[in-house]
Amino acid sequence: MTSVLIAVLLLVPVGATGQGPRDLEAPGAIQPFLVVPEGTVIPIVLTSEVSTRNAKEGDGVYGRTIFPVTVDNQIVIPVNSYVRGRVVGSERAGRISGKAELTINFQTIVLPSGLTLPIFGSLGGIGGTTGERRGEATVEAESGKGADATTIGTNAGIGAGVGAIGGGARGIGIGAGAGAAAGVAQVLLGRGEDLVLRPGTMIEIVLDVPLEP
DSSP: OHHHHHHHHHHSOTTTTSOSOOOTTOTTOOOOOOOBOTTOEEEEEESSOEETTTOOTTOEEEEEEOSOEEETTEEEEOTTOEEEEEEEEEEOOOSSSOOOEEEEEEEEEEOTTSOEEEOOEEEEEEOSSSEEEETTTEEEEOOOHHHHHHHHHHHHHHHHHHHHHHHHHHHHHHHHHHHHHHHHHHHHHSOOOOOEEOTTOEEEEEESSOBOO
């Protein structure tokens, strides 16, 4: 009887009791972070407003990703990953010429898992704003020259009409000159439009170096 029992035990496969070595590639195992290559575009939307009206160097800029970024058919940067940056420079439009400018530097991205990675990138496309990208990190407001010219021309016309009523041809010349001067004064006393990037503004970050831990 004893010899039969020993023979049965010898026939039982090793690991049949569930105590064998575990498969290290089993589902649920933590996968290593795949390097996101240089040139990859990361689309985000701003979650905070940034304006040349009150922004200053060092102010925080915040956003979140709106489209997953994949590497080798695996999602590496999920939607709703948080992006942090700062204002590097802010310039309001001049009273005579120039455009409002914002220079932004995005610095880190925080994945839903909590993994925080440094970002080294440039600005790509910018949507939902009256500005345009200039250089690698600067957003520039649209020019207001057309509006300024309209202001000066309109005031000159009004001045010419007033001059004609008071003094014929000579009055037209004097009135036009006075009207133009008034128009210039109005432009000089005013200021160009501020550049405002509101929450929901879409910005593309283009990686200048690979994103890796």
